[in-house]
Amino acid sequence: MSGWERVQSSKVRFGGRHSPLGGDERASTRTVRLGRVQPQAPTHRTIYCNDREANLPVRFKGNSISTTKYNVITFLPKGLFEQFRRVANLYFLMISILSATPFSPVSPITNMVPLSLVLLVSLCKEAYEDWKRFQNDMSINNTLVEVLQDNRWVNMPWKKLQVGDIIKVKQDECFPADLLFLASTNADGVCYIETSNLDGETNLKIRKALERTWDYSTAEKAVEFKGEVQCEQPNNSLYTFTGNLIFQKQTLPLSPNQLLLRGCSLRNTEYIVGAVIFTGHETKVMMNAMNVPSKRSTLERKLDKLILTLLGTLFFMCFIGAIGSGVFINSKYWYLGLSKGVEAQFNPNNRIVVAAATILTLITLFSTIIPISLYVSIEMIKVFQSTQFINKDLHMYHVETNTPALARTSNLNEELGQIEYIFSDKTGTLTRNMMEFFKCSIGGEVYGTGMTEIEMGSAERTGAKVEGGKSANAVHEKGFNFDDDRLMRGAWRNEPNPDACKEFFRCLAICHTVLPEGDESPEKIKYQAASPDEAALVTAAKNFGFFFYRRTPTMIYVRESHVEKMGKIQDVTYEILNVLEFNSTRKRQSVVCRYPDGRLVLYCKGADTVIYERLTEGHGHIKKITREHLEQFGSAGLRTLCLAYRDLSPAVYESWNEKFIQAKSSLRDREKKLDEVAEIIEKELVLIGATAIEDKLQEGVPTCIETLSRAGIKIWVLTGDKMETAINIAYACRLISNEMKQFIISSETDVIREVEERGDQVELARVMKEEVKKDLKNCLEEAQQYFRTVSGPKLTLVIDGKCLMYALDPSLRVMLLNLSLNCTSVVCCRVSPLQKAQVTSLVKKGARKITLSIGDGANDVSMIQAAHVGVGISGLEGMQAVMASDFAIAQFRFLSDLLLVHGRWSYLRICKVVTYFFYKNLTFTLTQFWFTFQTGFSGQRFYDDWFQSLYNVMFTSLPVIIYGLLEKDVSASLSKKYPQLYMEGIRNSFFRWRVVAAWAFSAIYQSLIFYHFVTTSSLTGQNSSGRTFGLWDVSTVAFTCVVVTVNLRLLMMCNSITRWHYVSVGGSILAWFVFVFVYSLIRENILYVIYVVMSTFYFYLAFLLVPTVALLLDFIRQGVQRWFFPYDYQIVQEIHRHEPDDNTRAGALEISNHLTADEARSFAISQLPRETSRHTGFAFDSPGYESFFASQQGVYAPQKAWDVVRRASMRSKLKAPPLPPKK
């Protein structure tokens, strides 16, 4: 706390502070205050609102935040430390240190220069990123907010805020800290907040202040507010908060409803007044800031193995050299001056020491075997690939939502080229998540005449005629695609059971948590809902004549038509007494409301299973018929909900409400208690009917899935939907066809149902396990039979969540894996988010296959994180999945571009780049190695220091980067036309040991050619003047040959050669010559060497011959390979050899002609740097992910659909909220 603040706070104290607390409480607070050392109780914190002095002893953290990694002082040490955590850098640091010792054959510069270049590049990048973070922090910390001081609002920067301050936040401003909501300008103490910074959801949420604090909205009043807040310690759970406000001797319970989180912004409210309770890094948002453990690609891990092998080779070479030197060294070589006072490293009398010293010498000499620039180059290539190719591919740009693809990490580009299993969510991924009210069943009667695509598809399959067309007066708006005149425009009054219809519509209009927005007219109103289903249901109610148009925290306003008699419209207000919210365990939502006439009703809607359990006795007929309807809807691919109600007597309600309030104000296990209380009243329900909502397939999904499966990718659908829905979607997506053999493992069997009815959980578990085991065994046996026959049908497995729970048991896991790997497609239905992750890691770890998960919702986050590659659909259901993902695309069908084009290319490029690096450094180092044999193993360097150090960073680096960026074996359209090409990636054809061995062989051959050819021919005089070459002349010739050959070798492996290839290859060779022309004028030991060498004909002949001979072997190999063992891509190249390359800028953005000018413009706009939010510097992590790991460690943490928020990075902000106005 700064001095200024102390003054301020003491001013406050003297400025007429009076304590509202009673004597006892006051004494107790005094002890805390005077004690100073007394720590906060670990379980809660006590905050004195509007009293800085009182809060002083606890030393709450300030409100300034810092998300930077470094500061000016720590940048260098910490940044370097970070760099040296990379093994490659550490290795080169050690080599550099070694090269500064007398053991070194080379000057320290040789290794320092490349290392410092690499470090410099990396540090500059770090510094730039950190600087941007710093600037962002600064602008956040210095944002002004109005704080209550001396009876008035004073502008103060955010960073000066302290716990307990009373502040005022105006409309559209962001909350500077976690606030306790006290009062707002809205009449009933509510405010609306937007949480898009936290979870990407753009719908507004309501927060409601405690009634007792509503009045403190002006400065004059707020000064008098002296409350004491006891609340939990800062934690990272964004959606829970428990605490009490002790105010005017009363203890009032606090809930998340009174908490305004930093990072959210105020909407539709003039201003609010709140008390700061968590500041700075202790805010929930910041507590969520964790760095996501970054994923590494499989290829990179394999690369590590290659590097280790190289290290092994290095030590082997050094070992040979060491033995050689120990044997060689002898004082008989008088010209080496070994007799008098020779250093230990050359002392012939101590050969062991000589050998040991030689090891050190040779390690420095051969250190180039590990390509230092490899990691930097790969990183550059990958970043470029993701930012320039993936993010800018128009084929993956969705015009309607103006969403381009987004590579959120560049680490995994090449992993995209090796995917073998795709785990896909259904809703929002395969389907559009555009929910439309499609059918309903009221009182045992089905309404709605439409046919879903699935129904049409199955009708086509069975050969029935499909009659299309809709009646002319069908209403179709967003969320409502219903066509049945029996219900529209009041016609329902003539139906057999109009009362059921009325209840049905009222239930739709009342039982929800939707917020209306905009004008209160049926045409213009917009509904803000947590899920599109809800919006669809409310929209449906509107169309049926029950128009919900206004909500206050206690009231719902509905404009009802045709209720009393046809054509009459009346506004009815229902008092909402309690809302029992939806969550994934309850699977239902209830509202207790009071009619204007005093009737008390509980409306409930939820999943059929949970509603049916709670229905009152009787009404067997309706229940049975409705269940049939539900099944019918389900098989049509529709999402169903059951609606029910219960009339409550005031006495029953009052006694229940007490329990409810008690549960609501409990500090511990509030959620659980609330659930229990809800259970008490949600029973004896009367079934009204069921709704059916259509979930449309995304555009192009079936085609994309077919393409992907032709590419050898197996697609699993993991969904929370019912088995029938899941199977139907799978049919619609062509994942399952009638020719396939289906294995169904379901918990809906008679045996299991029987046990279920008995209600013994232990028994149930045992029976289930037995059943699952039996099923698995049978299926597996059958599957293996099919598998043995050549032309057996393709297999598919359908399993539901309950069975999966047992099948994932360690004892059955292997069987499940064997069975599912034999199937071409697998559908898991009714699975929880956790099970999705478990299935993913089953395949990832059990089968060691490369997996990809794609999903759009919060429930897919754990799956996305568990897979090798996570893809998020940047669509309608919030941003959680995108935040957790590695790649974000707008549509499922873009997956084929992402995998078959970009993934394949990236894989190919990175493989070739890595193997090429390996080759070029091995070739270079081996020439050194061969030379060592002829220098008495002394470790004399063959090349000049600078040749060696610049070889990697200057003479051979650029072409390979160009190659890595632009290499393209077949064009994008051919990649998609021949999805089979993708299988080369799955088989890992381009980076297996055989390929590496071929390159190694080539490197050995070439190095022998270079070394022996050049040295053998150097014995005699080299021109007509009879003069001979020295060491440096020979090595310069050899080096020239190496540089030329290695660069030409790169051209040989190119499938597409652009002018950039020529420029970079030519430029690299030219760079060498320019360098050596200048350098040999300066450096003493090779003074004029290049001029001497170039004055001989010999040089030019060698220059022509040596690279030719060196490349000859590769040429033959490539020819034979193409001739006899062609890669698939080579065949495709040949098929299309006469077609001009459709894209001269290889690999770059393919601007296709199908975009109109407008679309192209909107794409261009989407590519512009976006206005960034002030809060993008915050980092969130996914608590949803915790439960996944927690469960693996045996800790149970309930998964909440919305308990999942992740870091909103700069780039991923698609919709930046407006900046708070600056003052």
Place this chain on the structure above:
Amino acid sequence: MLMVAASQQPLPCPVQYHHLQGAKRVVEIVERYDAECVPDAYKSNKVAYIKNGSISKNCTKLLKVDKLMKAPIYIYYQLDNYYQNHRRYVKSRSDKQLLDGLQNNDTSSCKPEESNGGLPVVPCGLVAWSLFNDSYIFTRGAVPLKVNRKNIAWKSDRDHKFGKRVYPFNFQNGSLIGGGKLDPHIPLSDQEDLIVWMRTAALPSFRKLYGRIEEDLHPSDLITVNLTNNYNTYSFGGAKKLVLSTSSWLGGKNDFLGVFYIFVGSSCIFISLVFLLLHLKDSRPCGDATFSYWNRKNVSL
């Protein structure tokens, strides 16, 4: 593909042939003399012989010319098993001192031959210290053959590497004498033997230019070489050879390059023929998808 294979032919054949012929025309006489020049009494202990300064090191060899050798005929000495490229040896010199003489005091790189009596040795270091010091005098019949020993070093070395004002005033004055001595009155830039010697060789077998005979030698000429066998190669089992060689535009007798060219060229032709045959036989039609992996393996999708 055929075209590609044919293009491997790097150069037209005539060039290769010409190259080989060029190398063939070079005539070379190589004579090893180190073993034979040791008197019989010392045959069993050659090191004692070479280290004994009182024994005359003169020796006479007869060389017979087989083919016409056109002037200029280059005289080389060749050392085998001599590691001029040893790390300790290569770095034991001071290029700065060679150019600037005593102005450059830092001779630390010259260990162990850096100084003598407090003053840096000029030129310092093992390389200079072990200067080759055998000498040859040639006579044809009874007529002495004139040997031109000027201009045997690369011009750039003389001009830019070895100082014109640097005199080897204290060279080989130390307790241990290595190889040859230098005339202290001649600047280093004119000490061409030293300059040649100090362009250290790449391999343990190397030739260094000694001088030129500027007359033609005819077949059946008998050349007498009077040589002083001073340099010690006996300690480490090295060999000393005297080489007389003519030269072509490509330098000395170097069959390797020519043979290699012929070999590469012919193998290119051979390979292109093989590929041509394959092409005619047409073992794999171009662009036939039946040869692709997905068809060959009958991969189940």
